[in-house]
Amino acid sequence: MNLLMHTSDGRHVPRTELATIPLPERTDSYQPVPHAELVRMVETIGRDILTGYRFDRDDYGLARDGRQLFGTHTYRVPEDDQMGLTIGFRNSYDKSLSVGLAVGASVFVCDNLAFTGDLTVMRKHTSNVLTDLEDMIIATIFRCRKNYHQISTDAESMAEHALADDEAFQMLGLLFGKSVLTPRQLPIVKKEWLKPSYEDFEPRNMWSFYNACTEGLKGSPPAKIMEKHIALHQLITERSYHNGLN
Template identity: 35%
Template sequence: MLLHCGAQVVDRQDLFEVITPNGTDTWYPIPHRDLLHEVETQLRESGFIIKGESHALTHDGARYFGVIQVSLPTRNEDDFGWVVGLRNSHDKSLPAGLVAGTQVFVCDNLAFNGEVKLSRKHTRFAQRDLRQLTARAVGQLGDKFHELDRRIVTYKQKYLPDRSAHDLVIRAVDCRAITTSQVPAVLQEWRKPQHEEFLPRNGWSLFNAFSEVYKTVNPQTAVKRGQALHGLFDSHVALAS
């Protein structure tokens, strides 16, 4: 389920055994296991159901990326579900954070949209304040998930002739949602989808042609490109604010 090109997929025990380096006067690294525990706790306390998880490490355990599948008791899941992406680092490369995203059931594609950074980063008292910080971050996820639901409905309603689809592919290169070398793969998925669910000529089918190629990139790159892709499609279907 997890995008893992360039990353090592691990289980919870492997993740918990990663040694957190000693901090400095200005840098206080958060253990990967503590971030995961607090996020899961806050998700449950906020009413989310945790349905699955996957974890990956890069750079000899210094960088962590996880995916948690979540839902609500009142949500009727159709062809896609909600996921929370987690990230953390022990090498000062990025702050701890969360990102809201979707998982398409038929093809297991992932796409990420709204990023929520933990406000203190890895600074003094970040470990002490971890529960408060994660509660604040998780509190923002509900609105982002419902925004994702609304935009996907709009993508499905947007008819796309080939000419418009081809234009979006080029614009995706311009906004760095894909690279030039990935254009043929996206066009192949658009013209001859692997899954019949994406035969309709609409925005949702093209979006999944893009997210299919994200399986070949590392998690951090996938997050950045997914956010750029959502921005591009929102603009095209007049969802951008």
């Protein structure tokens, strides 16, 4: 399960529960997108486009009494036992979030997420949103392979970058200063860096630090999960490339 929410604002739910959340009324300026319909479209289009990949698992979380949805669909990638291709998506019934998708990877050993590139905010909940939704999902999922391969390349570069404790602590300060990590997440990242829960991340390098950070981000509010992971990936890869890792 790669969708882990450690906050009181969110909870894991089975897919069957999504259809039980009351759908708000449609108005002249607002057209809700049913959670269950969004999930069905992402799954159907993903399976059709991602030929050669095996659907591995799906995870769903709800917040605000079901008015906010965040979910992931993960596919097994041929010849890669460490990471899978992941589609993240979100939706809301209270006008707090536009429908959005992000594509990236999941790290199987620790169920961490890695998103790169911009969050595709596909559409506000205005008239004709359902008509436009399918084409927007298709365009996003077509970019999956490219984004996944970029993350694989970034991970290899990070693993080659040795990182001392002092450098890691400086990065923690930068991530906090850039509002990627909150004060409550800092101790989690520090603990995972100094005493990793997974032996795969015992080497002292940027990839281990990156995954320590994603452990901390599991406590992010559902509405901010994708943005936080994208910001983390961009900041760390920028720092890596600046130091001549690529």
